[in-house]
Amino acid sequence: GAVVSQHPSRVICKSGTSVKIECRSLDFQATTMFWYRQFPKQSLMLMATSNEGSKATYEQGVEKDKFLINHASLTLSTLTVTSAHPEDSSFYICSARDGRAGDSEQFFGPGTRLTVL
Amino acid sequence: DQQVKQNSPSLSVQEGRISILNCDYTNSMFDYFLWYKKYPAEGPTFLISISSIKDKNEDGRFTVFLNKSAKHLSLHIVPSQPGDSAVYFCAASEGGSQGNLIFGKGTKLSVKP
Numbered sequence: 001g002a003v004v005s006q007h008p009s010r011v012i013c014k015s016g017t018s019v020k021i022e023c024r025s026l027d028f029q030a031t032t033m034f035w036y037r038q039f040p041k042q043s044l045m046l047m048a049t050s051n052e053g054s055k056a057t058y059e060q061g062v063e064k065d066k067f068l069i070n071h072a073s074l075t076l077s078t079l080t081v082t083s084a085h086p087e088d089s090s091f092y093i094c095s096a097r098d099g100r101a102g103d104s105e106q107f108f109g110p111g112t113r114l115t116v117l
Numbered sequence: 118d119q120q121v122k123q124n125s126p127s128l129s130v131q132e133g134r135i136s137i138l139n140c141d142y143t144n145s146m147f148d149y150f151l152w153y154k155k156y157p158a159e160g161p162t163f164l165i166s167i168s169s170i171k172d173k174n175e176d177g178r179f180t181v182f183l184n185k186s187a188k189h190l191s192l193h194i195v196p197s198q199p200g201d202s203a204v205y206f207c208a209a210s211e212g213g214s215q216g217n218l219i220f221g222k223g224t225k226l227s228v229k230p
Binding site: 004006009034036041042043044045046049091093095097099104105106107108109110111113 | 119121126151153158159160161162163166206214215217218219220221222223
């Protein structure tokens with residue numbers, strides 16, 4: 001299957017700082033990228049969907065000014081958690097899909113563990 | 118309100134036996150269903166999917182059954198192996214494989230040697 005990477009895999013930051021997480025599709029062009037958040041023993045909750053070159057579409061209840069998403073190229077999307085607070089601590093997972101390829105599944109990255117102190 | 122439900126948070130099975138993981142959904146517009154396997158601190162990996170026009174899809178040791186009238190699907194793993202121990206997520210979408218995925222909470226499968 002296709003490979004999606006995330007960087008960093010783990011980040012610890014102080015409250016009030018901003019953190020950027022990168023998601024890259026390594027061997028395919030991702031026309032659409034998705035950002036999920038997972039709390040312990042909970043399901044993956046879709047935060048937003050981004051198409052290359054367009055503004056992200058955020059799910060209800062997700063603050064777009066807090067979770068800035070950029071999908072500037074077909075292989076890279078970034079999620080920036082601005083002014084992070086302890087309640088933002090979570091496991092963030094991205095996925096990517098080549099929407100031009102008919103029945104194309106989503107390929108998931110390995111996730112980023114964010115801890116806000 | 119959860120649209121995709123996995124009511125069993127955990128399941129323990131003996132190696133070589135069958136593992137049956139269940140998933141229920143409430144949205145009758147879902148037309149595509151997937152199962153993902155996830156290890157701790159890793160992203161989900163795709164296992165198997167099924168379209169609503171089918172009631173069964175098989176891939177090696179993995180079979181997914183779909184009962185549309187009951188809004189229920191299940192994943193059968195046979196024979197179960199210790200390496201199958203992981204959390205299994207059921208997901209559903211509208212609009213086929215291109216739709217956004219709605220995930221259940223997952224079921225942790227433990228396969229004992």
